[in-house]
Amino acid sequence: GEDVEQSLFLSVREGDSSVINCTYTDSSSTYLYWYKQEPGAGLQLLTYIFSNMDMKQDQRLTVLLNKKDKHLSLRIADTQTGDSAIYFCAESESNSNSGYALNFGKGTSLLVTP
Amino acid sequence: KAGVTQTPRYLIKTRGQQVTLSCSPISGHRSVSWYQQTPGQGLQFLFEYFSETQRNKGNFPGRFSGRQFSNSRSEMNVSTLELGDSALYLCASSLGTDQPQHFGDGTRLSIL
Numbered sequence: 001g002e003d004v005e006q007s008l009f010l011s012v013r014e015g016d017s018s019v020i021n022c023t024y025t026d027s028s029s030t031y032l033y034w035y036k037q038e039p040g041a042g043l044q045l046l047t048y049i050f051s052n053m054d055m056k057q058d059q060r061l062t063v064l065l066n067k068k069d070k071h072l073s074l075r076i077a078d079t080q081t082g083d084s085a086i087y088f089c090a091e092s093e094s095n096s097n098s099g100y101a102l103n104f105g106k107g108t109s110l111l112v113t114p
Numbered sequence: 115k116a117g118v119t120q121t122p123r124y125l126i127k128t129r130g131q132q133v134t135l136s137c138s139p140i141s142g143h144r145s146v147s148w149y150q151q152t153p154g155q156g157l158q159f160l161f162e163y164f165s166e167t168q169r170n171k172g173n174f175p176g177r178f179s180g181r182q183f184s185n186s187r188s189e190m191n192v193s194t195l196e197l198g199d200s201a202l203y204l205c206a207s208s209l210g211t212d213q214p215q216h217f218g219d220g221t222r223l224s225i226l
Contacts, residue, residue: 030212031212031214033214033215035217041219041220042118042120042204042217042218042219042220043204043206043217044217045214045215045216045217048214088157092212094211094212095169095170097169097170098164098169098211099162099164099168099169099170099211100162100169100170100211100212101147101159101162101170101172102147102149102157102159102206102215103159104156104157105156106156107156
C-alpha cells in the first residue's frame with residue numbers, strides 16, 4: 001500500500017508528555033491502530049480508534065484522529081522510562097474477498113530520559 | 115486467556131533450505147495474518163487466512179506460502195531460502211474481518 005508516515009525519533013524527559021504523530025493514506029480504514037514494540041518482542045496492541053471518532057482516552061494514552069487531514073496522534077501523559085520503545089501507527093486495508101491487512105509506518109523510537 | 119503463540123522463537127538455516135513456522139492464535143480467533151519485519155523494509159504483510167481460506171496476500175514471491183488448519187492454527191513455509199529472508203516473522207490473530215489484530219512474539223529467522 002501507500003506509505004504511512006511517522007517521524008523516526010522522539011526524545012522526552014521522564015514525567016513530560018510525549019506526542020507521536022502519523023499520517024495515513026486509506027480513508028476507508030475502519031480502525032486506526034497504535035502498537036508498541038520493545039526490544040526482542042513482538043507488537044503489543046496499545047490502543048486503537050474507530051474511524052468515526054475524533055478522540056479516545058485510555059488512562060495515560062490519548063488518541064486524536066483528524067480524518068480530513070488523515071492525521072493520527074498518540075499522546076502519552078507522564079511518560080516513564082518504561083515507555084521507551086518503538087511505536088507503530090497502522091491503518092487497515094480491505095480487499096474484495098473481505099480480506100484485510102495492516103499497513104504500518106516505519107515506527108517512532110521513543111527515548112525517555114530520567 | 116493465552117496470547118498468540120509462535121514457534122520456534124529462533125531459527126538458523128542456510129541458503130537453499132526451507133523452513134516452516136507455526137502460529138497458534140488466541141482461542142476463538144479465526145483470522146490469522148503473517149508479517150515480515152526487517153530493518154530495511156519495516157513491517158510488511160505476507161498473507162491473511164480465515165476459516166482455512168487465504169483471503170489476502172502481500173507482494174512476496176511464491177517461495178512464501180501458508181495455510182490454516184480447521185482449529186485456526188496456521189503455518190507459513192519459505193522454500194529455497196535466501197539471505198534476504200532473514201527477518202522477524204510475526205503472526206497476528208483477530209476475531210474476524212477488520213478487527214484489532216493481536217501479535218505473537220515472532221520467530222527470528224537467520225539465514226547463513
